[in-house]
Amino acid sequence: xxxxxxxxxxxxxxxxxxxxxxxxxxxxxxxxxxxxxxxxxxxxxxxxxxxxxxxxxxxxxxxxxxxxxxxxxxxxxxxxxxxxxxxxxxxxxxxxxxxxxxxxxxxxxxxxxxxxxx
Amino acid sequence: xxxxxxxxxxxxxxxxxxxxxxxxxxxxxxxxxxxxxxxxxxxxxxxxxxxxxxxxxxxxxxxxxxxxxxxxxxxxxxxxxxxxxxxxxxxxxxxxxxxxxxxxxxxxxxxxxxxxxxxxxxxxxxxxxxxxxxxxxxxxxxxxxxxxxxxxxxxxxxxxxxxxxxxxxxxxxxxxxxxxxxxxxxxxxxxxxxxxxxxxxxxxxxxxxxxxxxxxxxxxxxxxxxxxxxxxxxxxxxxxxxxxxxxxxxxxxxxxxxxxxxxxxxxxxxxxxxxxxxxxxxxxxxxxxxxxxxxxxxxxxxxxxxxxxxxxxx
Numbered sequence: 342x343x344x345x346x347x348x349x350x351x352x353x354x355x356x357x358x359x360x361x362x363x364x365x366x367x368x369x370x371x372x373x374x375x376x377x378x379x380x381x382x383x384x385x386x387x388x389x390x391x392x393x394x395x396x397x398x399x400x401x402x403x404x405x406x407x408x409x410x411x412x413x414x415x416x417x418x419x420x421x422x423x424x425x426x427x428x429x430x431x432x433x434x435x436x437x438x439x440x441x442x443x444x445x446x447x448x449x450x451x452x453x454x455x456x457x458x459x
Numbered sequence: 460x461x462x463x464x465x466x467x468x469x470x471x472x473x474x475x476x477x478x479x480x481x482x483x484x485x486x487x488x489x490x491x492x493x494x495x496x497x498x499x500x501x502x503x504x505x506x507x508x509x510x511x512x513x514x515x516x517x518x519x520x521x522x523x524x525x526x527x528x529x530x531x532x533x534x535x536x537x538x539x540x541x542x543x544x545x546x547x548x549x550x551x552x553x554x555x556x557x558x559x560x561x562x563x564x565x566x567x568x569x570x571x572x573x574x575x576x577x578x579x580x581x582x583x584x585x586x587x588x589x590x591x592x593x594x595x596x597x598x599x600x601x602x603x604x605x606x607x608x609x610x611x612x613x614x615x616x617x618x619x620x621x622x623x624x625x626x627x628x629x630x631x632x633x634x635x636x637x638x639x640x641x642x643x644x645x646x647x648x649x650x651x652x653x654x655x656x657x658x659x660x661x662x663x664x665x666x667x668x669x670x671x672x673x674x675x676x677x678x679x680x681x682x683x684x685x686x687x688x689x690x691x692x693x694x695x696x697x698x699x700x701x702x703x704x705x706x707x708x709x710x711x712x713x714x715x716x717x718x719x720x721x722x723x724x725x726x727x728x729x730x731x732x733x734x735x736x737x738x739x740x741x742x743x744x745x746x747x748x749x750x751x752x753x754x755x756x757x758x759x760x761x762x763x764x765x766x767x768x769x770x771x772x773x
Contacts, residue, residue: 348591378598386677
């Protein structure tokens with residue numbers, strides 16, 4: 342799996358890096374536990390400032406895609422829940438709550454529609 | 460002083476030894492001069508391309524050619540020095556009087572040649588040729604990505620074997636009253652070669668990791684794959700040097716043990732039998748070291764997803 346930086350692109354290099362790592366994780370090319378290059382090494386390879394790579398790693402870590410294990414380096418985390426899975430979870434919680442309140446199926450859908458239209 | 464040694468060498472070293480030495484030394488000189496011929500250089504690049512399984516970008520050709528020529532010249536210089544040192548050893552030890560002079564010469568040729576090639580190939584790299592895109596590996600590369608496991612284990616086993624047999628050799632005078640029959644007691648070629656083997660193994664284990672950690676400034680995946688192939692070749696040269704030194708170290712130690720036992724009437728083994736056995740071991744080790752197919756190892760480990768695009772002419 343290769344990371345590419347296009348210096349002429351309007352997208353900032355840290356964002357190019359971040360998006361590619363997410364894409365690799367999403368496609369399964371980077372599996373959980375994959376050890377990422379060090380900040381300095383990747384910066385040297387791509388001709389970037391170390392701070393640029395560090396920013397990309399920091400944002401990836403904040404989003405839960407990677408984790409830093411001290412001196413051992415940065416590793417890909419187990420794939421975070423997909424948007425679809427999170428949406429399904431939220432929908433399930435909503436439906437269960439309205440069932441508890443005794444709301445009918447038609448009204449449950451109607452509340453959502455009304456909320457979306459407002 | 461040196462003139463005396465030289466004149467003594469000329470008259471005391473057997474003619475057969477000189478013939479083998481001249482043949483090996485001559486082949487080194489020929490090899491060196493052949494690298495100046497453009498057709499040979501093109502052939503070296505084509506061989507590298509086949510061995511690496513990669514099409515070569517036009518812009519990167521000079522870098523690959525320089526690396527390949529440097530490797531061959533490194534081997535030629537090392538092998539030539541190895542033959543000179545071996546002749547000197549043969550003279551000092553009197554090894555051509557009923558001893559394995561040819562193995563000494565071949566050993567010097569191969570061992571120092573492999574060392575020379577390893578030293579020369581470390582500097583080889585492919586650098587960025589364009590100003591546009593920049594590429595890098597998305598994961599941290601390891602030594603295992605550049606050298607097959609069986610080669611790494613083989614080098615460690617060869618050096619360990621050399622040290623183990625050397626240990627037995629060192630213990631012999633303690634356990635039995637033995638005298639080394641042929642070689643001077645204070646000098647043991649097995650000790651020297653085994654020491655060099657340990658050094659070569661350390662160079663591989665440490666130098667190999669340093670090589671892997673070196674930044675790669677390339678502008679395309681094909682350039683990156685070529686840089687990986689050259690790194691792999693350099694590390695394989697270090698592995699080959701350690702393997703060869705280990706095999707020869709074990710061989711010399713076994714031979715010194717056999718000679719010591721014969722000299723003391725132990726009768727454990729004949730020198731001839733040991734020579735045949737050792738020659739077989741060396742042939743196997745040399746053949747294993749000469750295998751270049753494992754240079755495609757990086758295509759399987761670091762470029763597996765892109766290998767179909769990278770293989771073949773650009």
